[in-house]
Amino acid sequence: MSHDHDHHHHDNELDPMAARVRALETILTQKGLIDPAAIDVIVETYETKVGPRNGAKVVAKAWSDPAFADWLKRDATAAIASLGFTGRQGEHMQAVFNTPETHNIVVCTLCSCYPWSVLGLPPVWYKAPPYRSKAVIDPRGVLAEFGVTLPAETKIRVWDSTAELRYLVVPARPAGTDGWSEEQLAELVTRDSMIGTGLAREAA
Amino acid sequence: MNRREALPGLSADAPVFAEPWQAEAFAMVVALHERGLFSWSEWAEALSAEVKQPGAAEDGHDYYAHWLAALEKLLAAKGVAPSRDVDQLAAAWQRAAHATPHGKPIALENDPLHGG
Numbered sequence: 001m002s003h004d005h006d007h008h009h010h011d012n013e014l015d016p017m018a019a020r021v022r023a024l025e026t027i028l029t030q031k032g033l034i035d036p037a038a039i040d041v042i043v044e045t046y047e048t049k050v051g052p053r054n055g056a057k058v059v060a061k062a063w064s065d066p067a068f069a070d071w072l073k074r075d076a077t078a079a080i081a082s083l084g085f086t087g088r089q090g091e092h093m094q095a096v097f098n099t100p101e102t103h104n105i106v107v108c109t110l111c112s113c114y115p116w117s118v119l120g121l122p123p124v125w126y127k128a129p130p131y132r133s134k135a136v137i138d139p140r141g142v143l144a145e146f147g148v149t150l151p152a153e154t155k156i157r158v159w160d161s162t163a164e165l166r167y168l169v170v171p172a173r174p175a176g177t178d179g180w181s182e183e184q185l186a187e188l189v190t191r192d193s194m195i196g197t198g199l200a201r202e203a204a
Numbered sequence: 205m206n207r208r209e210a211l212p213g214l215s216a217d218a219p220v221f222a223e224p225w226q227a228e229a230f231a232m233v234v235a236l237h238e239r240g241l242f243s244w245s246e247w248a249e250a251l252s253a254e255v256k257q258p259g260a261a262e263d264g265h266d267y268y269a270h271w272l273a274a275l276e277k278l279l280a281a282k283g284v285a286p287s288r289d290v291d292q293l294a295a296a297w298q299r300a301a302h303a304t305p306h307g308k309p310i311a312l313e314n315d316p317l318h319g320g
Contacts, residue, residue: 024276026293121230163249
């Protein structure tokens with residue numbers, strides 16, 4: 001038996017956005033266009049299962065296996081799918097490899113297209129207007145904001161994603177990692193290094 | 205001046221969704237696309253039209269508000285969910301929430317005007 005406390009029983013409140021989402025869900029469910037249980041599965045998948053660890057596995061394999069790297073260069077969609085990572089929107093993937101001459105950086109100036117299957121959902125800054133406009137105009141300045149300084153002679157190539165084509169940056173393999181397993185290598189691959197706003201971690 | 209401030213959320217690995225409604229709005233788009241209600245290019249176009257409107261927050265915190273607005277417009281344009289219906293139903297959900305005691309699940313039937 002609970003003791004009586006003289007506290008107020010607050011009513012529930014739904015903020016306007018939450019109420020509109022509920023309204024849409026009600027209509028779409030009534031029309032048989034969505035299944036609430038399937039919605040929950042999608043949310044759980046993107047909150048917990050899909051993320052940049054997938055992309056790190058792709059990069060580590062490309063570092064370790066020249067045949068896979070070659071496949072990734074020629075047909076990234078198929079090479080990535082061979083590891084079990086396929087896009088839900090039927091998008092094509094292109095892998096762009098960093099070299100001493102060229103550094104690659106990915107943006108979506110249109111909205112927020114992003115390789116979900118290998119990187120999960122984009123970070124807030126990727127979706128925000130400053131990055132979307134500055135990455136194209138001043139990529140070197142953007143990299144500096146991320147703490148990345150490249151040699152002046154390294155060219156920076158900016159890739160603008162679309163609904164149909166998404167990019168994965170394959171960062172340079174860090175020095176001192178000869179003989180490392182793919183699992184060890186994957187630990188060095190950060191999300192930002194696969195967007196191009198970072199580099200792979202150095203071997204400890 | 206700290207240049208890092210120029211790009212919002214740079215160092216913070218914020219959760220994917222700030223609030224549950226954002227996750228639901230996101231998942232509805234994925235589900236409706238998989239069902240074939242619209243192509244992904246169609247969706248990207250709708251979303252792009254929202255996010256490039258003047259007044260979009262520099263820090264991107266309103267991204268899912270744009271996402272929801274794009275979804276509503278697309279569904280209205282396709283005649284699936286006319287905006288008047290969404291307005292009315294959203295108001296009903298808010299009344300229902302208000303009438304539901306704290307700690308109880310909110311049901312549309314709790315709307316005092318329900319069925320009236």
